[in-house]
Amino acid sequence: MWYLNLAISSFFYLLIAPFKNLDPLWSLMVMSLLVGILMLVIFRYTSNQEAIRKTKNKIRAYIFELRLFKDELGIVLSAQKKIFSYNMKYMSYALKPMLFMIVPLALILIQLEGWYGFKALTPEESAVVSLKLSDGNQEVINGITMTASPGLEIDSPALRIQSEKEVNWRIRAKEFGSHSLTFNVDNYSFNREVIVSEKGLKRITPASFRSELWNFLLNPGQKAIPDNPYVEEIDVSYPLNSIKVYKWGLHWLVVLFVLSIVFGFALKGLFKVEI
């Protein structure tokens, strides 16, 4: 799973790398274009294009009938019933391509969340670090320590919450760069990367997991926590990111959703896709 994870992440890294130092909106526009095209292609080859064309024609015809016979109540009701029924049919034709889209789209969104979902810490900004354990053994919890590499400062003592099976610290970013936190739990040692940056796109992963599956889904491009009997998850509370469009700060998913639809409709003629 790690190699699949690495391959997908590297692919996205290559895609985004040329835009890393530009405003994130630019790379997100390119991603939206690619997502729009990908969805068009999937739709083109997994849907019944002929049936969709015929269904849409039927709907148009009954709408026309509605206009023509707007004073004939019986015809109007019958046309409305048929429009509804063909709409249902039309939607059923979209189900199959949607099923084919789910997996690639989910993989894409997971990757993009890492790039656009969070902001790196900036100098003097603080974050909460949480280490989550499989069990709340008091002795183990009391013995956990965390150290930080230069560039980070630990500015609270350990906060041990036995009921939640977790230990928290507050760290403060001091210098730009990729820094590391080292956790010592019993005889095990774990590292966690913390990124401090101000400009440009950075892949940020707030959580890392011991479970390979969770790590694959939620921590793309990063290795899982090494197998151990204690630590399940290590989180760093990076601030949420927003994409600046004109004067609004929007969630990247909103931008991607709108732009990929716009690109999809704009290019459907070029790709000869009946949507």
Added chain:
Amino acid sequence: MIGYMKFVIFTQMISKNIRNTVSIIALIVTLSMCVMLTGCDSNSDTASGKAVDADKKLIVIGFDGMDPKIVRKLIAKGKLPHFKTLSEMGDFKELATSIPPQSPVAWSNFITGMNPGGHGIFDFIHRDPETMFPYLSTSKTEAPESTISIGDWVIPLSEGKVKLLRQGKAFWEYLTEHGITTTIFRVPANFPTVEGDAHQISGMGTPDIQGTYGTFSYYTNENVDKFEDISGGVVFSVNVANNSFKSALPGPQNTFKKDSPEVKVEFEVYIDPENPVAKISVQDNEIILNEGEWSDWITVEYEIIPYIEKANGIARFYLKEIRPNIKLYVTPVNIDPKAPALPISNPEDYSKELAKAIGPFYTQGIPEDTKALSEDVLNDKEFLHQTNIVFEEELNMLDYELARFKQGLLFFYIGRADQLSHMFWRTMDPEHPAFDEAVKLREVIENSYIEMDTVLGKVLERMDPDTTLIVLSDHGFAPFYRAFNLNTWLKNEGYVTLTEDTEGEFFQNVDWQNTRAYGVGFNGLYLNLKERELKGIVEPWEKNKLLDEISEKLLSVRDPKNGEQVVSKVYKAKDVYQGSYMNEAPDLVIGYNEGYRASWETVLGSFPEETLRDNKEKWSGDHLMEAELVPGILLSNKKIVSEIPALYDMAPTILAVFGIPKQEGMIGENVLK
């Protein structure tokens, strides 16, 4: 007091959307007509015309409560170099304050160029002559006139309103009508902000999310009995189990629900079993605080209608103590400037723009939490730290405004000297009943003046030589040694009859059929007048004689402790006020002698036993006395030609800088050469 706040917010929101749509249509129609009409010139002058001096520059800095005696003393000591420089560049005079010298009254004089007879603000507290119930004078909310109930929900059918009660046109409305760029920053008595083209952030009078003037929350597992009669905050007793506890942040009343329940946001606190550190989880926020630390601003969302309507607030947590008792203070939940639930700025985006530039900031009218200090929830040092947070925000805002100031008017208000003078007079005055030799913070007030000097230095450094600069305060300061229970005195003199001889509050124990006069607010005395008060008994023809009689008696009151005159001046409304709102004025305005002031109890209609008592509270300095005893300051880089400039002269003066004549209703004159 403003239980219908959220109702109002929502109906305002709906009507705003409709208004926006109408505005867009109107704009399209207007533009279309412009295109169609030959010769339609977008630069053509409006009826109001452009001012001759529209490109002039004026900065007005309002330092609430700076006292001329203290300023002079510190200038002489060389501690206010920038005040000295400014007075040498132009002039420094005392500025006659309002009658009475209360901030909402004084700043309304400043804003309108009128006195209270013209703008209708006579005191912090007014009363409704129909119900005799006291209310805050500067703004009020009006609930929708009609609603329907569906199950537990109440749906408004008309618009509710938050209304500014100050009357009279603000001087900046004249400025913007003449095309002058104007920014008005936190001037008191301007909530909700006046509509128009001026950039404004509302000031004193702006509520917190609960609709109060600031209600802090305090969570503790110590004995809370000592906080039984607390004001300005709510104390929550918490039960710490397994090193954690749950509680909630109080929010607005949900007037979309029957009985308007309070909306709350739950939070959880986890404490380390040994280390002095705690984690607070509130909605999506997790913060870790060491003992003695303040959090940054935390945004909280109060859900009013699920998925449809919410009200955003911001709060800061202060982890005062972890052991032996947990003590967690939370600031009043302020209206979030990034998503304001009430009109705290004009245009609406201005508060968002500011929050984006400098981060979230206190939006409540008086951000310094004096109540938390008075109630011993914060100690002196903790309170000073809280005020330092406020001041830091103010400096950031000033930097931002100075950077974008190119022409026109910038008015900037800072209330720090006023609030610190209220709370720390006791530390510098050995004669004060609350003076404590052990408390060493002797120089807090002096330091606040030095800080204002730094602010002035910043302005002087960044303004160009063509800019006119005015620095003023609304009143000065004096000690508050002894509290006078006006209503108790009226009762003892036979002007008030009680149904039962208890302290009561809000006049609940007053026998109005046998009461001829009563006190409301800090300086107001009203007759129980027939045809004005609902249960009035004083005939109009008796009025003048009765007022003379009461005035004479008040002036003869002597303090049994030291023989001092308690009331040094009594003003009759007809002698000191002019304007359309004379009928709402108190009949007499009490001018207390230096060292005296109305007690907190009498202000809202209580009748404590003693007529006079020592003021042993931390609120130890004041200005709610005879206006002539507490003038403000006026400095400018221009010569001040008037011998006795007054606050109401400021509006015509500001207009004159831009070549605009004094406007109708203004009673002042231009005081600058």
